[in-house]
Amino acid sequence: MTTTAVRSHAPATRSQARQYAGLAAAAGAVLAIAAGSMFVGVSDVSLPALLAADPATVEVFWISRVPRTLAVLLAGMAVAVAGLIMQLMARNRFVEPSTVGTVESATLGILVVTVFAPQAPVLVKMLVASAFALLGTALFLAILRRLPARNTLLIPLVGIMLGGVVAAVTTFFAYRYDLLQTLSNWMIGDFSGVLRGRYELLWIVAVLMLLGLLAADRFTVAGMGQDFTTNLGLNYARTMRLGLVIVSLISAVVVTTVGAVPFLGLVVPNIVSLIFGDNLRRAVPWTALFGAAFVLVCDIIGRTIRYPYEVPVGMVMSVLGAILFLALILRKRNA
Amino acid sequence: MREGTTLLPPAKKPDVKGPAVGAKLKIKAAIRNASPRLVVGVLLAAAAAVVCLFLFFELKGNIGYILPRRAIKVAAMLLVAVAVGVSTLLFQTVTANRILTPSIMGFDSLYILVQTAMAFTLGAAAVVAAPPTLQFGVEVLLMVAFSALLYRWMFTGATRSLHLLLLVGVILGSLFRGLSSLLQRLMEPSEFIILQDLFFASFNNVDPALLGVSAVIVAVVCAVVWRARHTLDVLALGRDVAINVGVDHRKVVMRVLLGCSLLVAVSTALVGPVTFFGLLVVSLGYQLCRGFSHAWLLPIVVLIGAVALVGGQLLLEKVFGFGTALSVVIEFAGGILFLYLLLKGSLK
Numbered sequence: 229m230t231t232t233a234v235r236s237h238a239p240a241t242r243s244q245a246r247q248y249a250g251l252a253a254a255a256g257a258v259l260a261i262a263a264g265s266m267f268v269g270v271s272d273v274s275l276p277a278l279l280a281a282d283p284a285t286v287e288v289f290w291i292s293r294v295p296r297t298l299a300v301l302l303a304g305m306a307v308a309v310a311g312l313i314m315q316l317m318a319r320n321r322f323v324e325p326s327t328v329g330t331v332e333s334a335t336l337g338i339l340v341v342t343v344f345a346p347q348a349p350v351l352v353k354m355l356v357a358s359a360f361a362l363l364g365t366a367l368f369l370a371i372l373r374r375l376p377a378r379n380t381l382l383i384p385l386v387g388i389m390l391g392g393v394v395a396a397v398t399t400f401f402a403y404r405y406d407l408l409q410t411l412s413n414w415m416i417g418d419f420s421g422v423l424r425g426r427y428e429l430l431w432i433v434a435v436l437m438l439l440g441l442l443a444a445d446r447f448t449v450a451g452m453g454q455d456f457t458t459n460l461g462l463n464y465a466r467t468m469r470l471g472l473v474i475v476s477l478i479s480a481v482v483v484t485t486v487g488a489v490p491f492l493g494l495v496v497p498n499i500v501s502l503i504f505g506d507n508l509r510r511a512v513p514w515t516a517l518f519g520a521a522f523v524l525v526c527d528i529i530g531r532t533i534r535y536p537y538e539v540p541v542g543m544v545m546s547v548l549g550a551i552l553f554l555a556l557i558l559r560k561r562n563a
Numbered sequence: 564m565r566e567g568t569t570l571l572p573p574a575k576k577p578d579v580k581g582p583a584v585g586a587k588l589k590i591k592a593a594i595r596n597a598s599p600r601l602v603v604g605v606l607l608a609a610a611a612a613v614v615c616l617f618l619f620f621e622l623k624g625n626i627g628y629i630l631p632r633r634a635i636k637v638a639a640m641l642l643v644a645v646a647v648g649v650s651t652l653l654f655q656t657v658t659a660n661r662i663l664t665p666s667i668m669g670f671d672s673l674y675i676l677v678q679t680a681m682a683f684t685l686g687a688a689a690v691v692a693a694p695p696t697l698q699f700g701v702e703v704l705l706m707v708a709f710s711a712l713l714y715r716w717m718f719t720g721a722t723r724s725l726h727l728l729l730l731v732g733v734i735l736g737s738l739f740r741g742l743s744s745l746l747q748r749l750m751e752p753s754e755f756i757i758l759q760d761l762f763f764a765s766f767n768n769v770d771p772a773l774l775g776v777s778a779v780i781v782a783v784v785c786a787v788v789w790r791a792r793h794t795l796d797v798l799a800l801g802r803d804v805a806i807n808v809g810v811d812h813r814k815v816v817m818r819v820l821l822g823c824s825l826l827v828a829v830s831t832a833l834v835g836p837v838t839f840f841g842l843l844v845v846s847l848g849y850q851l852c853r854g855f856s857h858a859w860l861l862p863i864v865v866l867i868g869a870v871a872l873v874g875g876q877l878l879l880e881k882v883f884g885f886g887t888a889l890s891v892v893i894e895f896a897g898g899i900l901f902l903y904l905l906l907k908g909s910l911k
Contacts, residue, residue, distance in 0.1 A: 322730075375909065381726035382909050386902060388733055392838075393898035400891045539748050546741035553734050557727065 251513055258521045262301060265528050266293040270536045291424045299427040300419055300527050300541075301520045303482050303489060306433035308519025309440050310478040311493015312512065316447035317471045318372055320383045321501075322557070324493030325365075325479040328387035331488045332394040333364025334480040335414050339398050343405050350429060354484045361476035361483075364394060369472065381557070417487035417542030419527055430485050433478050437516065440474045444512045447471050487542055489523060491549025496522055498556050599859035602851050606866035613874040614641075620881065637873060639769040642777050643830045643837075644844075644868030649788060650826035651841030652848070652864050653819050656799045656857070660725060661849065662904050664841040667729065668713065669736035670706065670827045671836035676739040676746075677705045683746045687754035696776060699828065706824040711817065729905075736838075766834050766876060766889050777829045784822045791815070792857040799855060837890045839897020844868045846900060 266289065267273050273293060277285040311324035318328075325331050337360030341353045368387055375382060402411040440447075450457050450467040457464040482489065496519045500511050523541060526548065530539040618633050651664045665671070681701065682690045690698065747755060788795070794815060797805050806812050830837075848864035849855075876889050 371906070375906070379726065379909060381724065381730045382905065385726060385730050385733065386905060388730075389898055389902050389905070393895055393902070396891050396895035396898060400888055400895065403888050403891065534749050537748075539745065543741060543745050543748060547738065547745055550734050550738035550741055554731065554738070557730060557734070 247510060251517070254514070254517050254521075258301075258517055258524065261521065261524050261528075262297050265300075265524060265531075266297055268528055268531050269293065292422075295424045295427050296419050296422045296527075297524075299422045299430055299486060300523050302430045302434055303417075303419075303486055304492065304520040304523030305516040306437045306478045306519075307482055307489050307492045308496040308515050308522070309437045309493075309512070310475045312497040312515050313440050313444070313447050313471050314475050314493065315497055316444070316451045316508075317369070317468060317475075318383060319451040320380060321498055322380065322384035322494060322553075323387055324491070324497075325361075325475060326488060326490045326492075327384050327391065327494060328368040329364045329391040329394050330361050330368075330476055330479045331483055331490075332391040332398065334358070334361040334476075334483045335411070335488070336360050336364075336394055336398045337480070338414055338484060339402055339407065339411065342407060342410065343401065350484065354429060354481055357484050358477050358480035361480040362472065364390075365472055365476050369468070414483050414487050415542070416540045417482075417489040417545065418538075418540035419486055420538045420540070422486065427485055429481060433481050436474050436478050436481075440471075440478075441512050441516070443467075443470060443474075444508055448508055487540070489542055490546045491553055492519060492522060492545060495549050495552045495556070499552075596853065597851075599852055599854070599856075599863065603859065603862050603866065606851075606863060606870060610866050610869040610873070613870055613877060617873050617877050620877070635769060635771050635774065636766070636876075638774055638778075639833050640766065640872040640876065641869055642774070642781055643834050644872050645781050645785065645865050646777075646826040646830040646833075647837065647841045648844050648848075648864040648868040649785060649861060650823040650830075651845045652857075652860060653788065653795070654823050654841075655845060656795050657816050657819050659799065659801050661846065662725070662842070662901070662908070663728065663732070664839075664845070665823050665827050666836060666838045666841060667736070667901075668732035669739055670710070670824065671831040671838070672736040672739035672743070673706055673709055674702065674828050674831040675836065676743045677702045679743040679746045682754070683750060687750075687757040691757060699776065699832070703825055703828050706828060707821050710820045710824050725908075766872075769833055773832055777833055780825055780829050784825050787818075788822060788861070791818075792861065795819075795857040796855070799857075835890065837893050839901060840868070840871075840893045842904075843893065843897045843900055844871060846904070 267275065269288075269292075271288050273285050273288055278289055307325070314323050314325060314328065314330075315321055334357040337357035338353050340360070341348050341356045345352070368390055371386060371390070372383060375386065398411065399408070402408045446462060446467050449460055449462055450464055450471065454464045457467065497511070497515050500514045500518055504510055504514055523545075526544040527541045530541045530544045533539055533544075614637055617637055618630065622629065647666075651666075654665045654668075655661055655663060681698070685693075794810060797808050797810050798812070798815060798819075802812055805815075844867050845864055847867050848860055851867070852860050852863050872889070875892065879889055879892070
């Protein structure tokens with residue numbers, strides 16, 4: 229028994245080393261794209277000017293380009309990981325915060341604050357949005373428990389409709405209080421407004437994401453059901469609550485700072501699982517990396533497709549994401 | 564099924580008619596057994612009443628200005644009630660189920676996309692200058708092509724899964740909407756301003772120039788549908804039965820989908836997309852109609868639509884004081900009904 233353990237140990241480390249090398253290379257690639265993206269934009273920022281410490285260039289670089297790139301990376305990673313956690317908890321590949329009503333509930337929360345306390349600081353908005361996101365997600369999970377688990381396609385359908393109903397309530401009140409235009413700021417993710425001093429709260433999602441990464445295998449277990457989880461000695465209710473809180477907070481923070489990035493949390497974990505299989509320990513860091521890369525590329529597309537104007541990343545995502553979502557559903561059917 | 568309805572209080576709402584369950588059942592039974600003639604009569608009276616109220620309620624000031632404006636609005640709403648009610652009923656008959664509707668399958672989002680794409684490729688000036696009938700014709704042609712593709716996929720593929728169809732429809736709808744807003748964003752701002760009215764049709768912003776064309780289209784389609792009402796009854800029994808009885812299923816279905824596309828185009832052009840209105844009206848129609856004969860279903864559905872639209876708009880405008888929100892209210896109520904139907908179906 230011990231010999232087999234020892235023998236199997238060596239290849240494990242080798243494949244592990246290869247895996248780390250792959251991850252490092254991918255992280256390097258994402259950072260390279262990120263660095264490149266800092267030189268894309270309306271006001272001219274070139275590397276020589278930056279190195280020559282041209283004051284105007286340096287200012288644009290530190291006030292706009294660097295914060296924007298950081299925001300893209302943070303939001304991309306966090307939303308992708310939130311999607312993965314949601315999929316583990318619901319044990320369904322087609323759910324993510326924007327297809328279960330989390331994002332719509334968070335938006336409703338922001339609207340409520342904007343109506344009743346327009347002067348409230350961003351942090352308060354974020355807290356209220358988080359509370360609404362929690363309620364919305366909990367409602368979805370409550371409905372989910374009553375649905376036959378095998379029905380893969382029904383679950384996202386119910387989630388999307390639930391989101392639609394919440395969105396209708398939001399639109400109604402936004403119309404009533406003349407906030408429709410403001411509403412679109414949160415419904416369509418956009419990084420063009422990210423400046424130094426206006427995105428720092430996004431670092432909260434980095435913490436949440438790390439927490440989610442560490443607890444990822446627990447969510448897999450919890451997704452198997454209450455009995456199974458309890459059998460393995462894990463507190464089911466507490467694990468589900470943790471997942472719920474992480475997913476809702478990440479969504480709420482991202483919606484309040486940059487707006488919704490639809491389908492990201494759905495598409496990225498699915499692509500990762502297509503490439504790397506369902507080994508979660510391996511999939512989680514890749515999900516974060518792919519998430520960052522995906523949003524980065526969409527943001528660059530948004531910035532260049534209609535130069536010198538910008539197309540919000542949420543719009544680019546809603547088209548690309550919907551196409552990929554359809555491809556995933558139909559692929560599953562043919563398989 | 565009973566378990567499902569007791570487990571899900573939020574989805575139960577539209578069904579609640581009274582506090583006492585016994586009384587509720589009695590009312591339900593009474594409605595079920597009412598003769599369709601009576602139902603149509605009552606609905607007709609209700610529709611006439613709301614239309615009169617809408618036209619003449621608090622009619623003060625410059626009557627010569629206000630009355631025609633109100634008349635245009637009522638006419639648009641009536642046309643939309645007919646178009647949405649008939650197209651949804653036909654679509655459900657052809658697909659033999661009670662939850663699919665053209666707008667849930669993304670038809671009206673597609674209409675907006677086609678319109679946007681035309682404006683994008685041809686330029687705003689060309690679109691504004693082109694005769695509305697030509698423009699309308701091209702748009703409808705493209706939509707029919709799409710529905711033909713969708714239909715082929717729905718019936719000839721291996722798929723018979725309703726959930727797959729619904730999910731694909733819902734995502735297609737959001738893809739079309741996403742593409743439209745992307746294209747609108749990519750347009751020159753000056754072009755966009757010219758086309759803004761086209762893109763934001765609503766119950767409060769009806770283009771009177773479209774009314775005439777729309778009325779003709781709706782009348783022609785309805786006349787054809789009315790002549791085919793008995794064929795539709797057979798079609799509702801399912802594909803195999805229909806073929807057995809001697810209906811050229813493929814041909815009839817394609818014609819019906821053509822009619823649906825025309826009607827959806829009319830209603831979307833007039834007031835913009837209202838995703839769940841058809842579902843609401845037709846579900847209610849089936850509740851109120853004894854039997855499944857299209858000869859009665861068609862007028863009942865259309866009249867319910869008229870009462871709901873004109874009455875709803877009247878209520879929102881005069882009692883609550885906000886007019887444009889009608890489509891949002893429909894979205895809310897229809898979304899809940901859809902969830903209810905979905906959950907009821909899968910819990911059975």
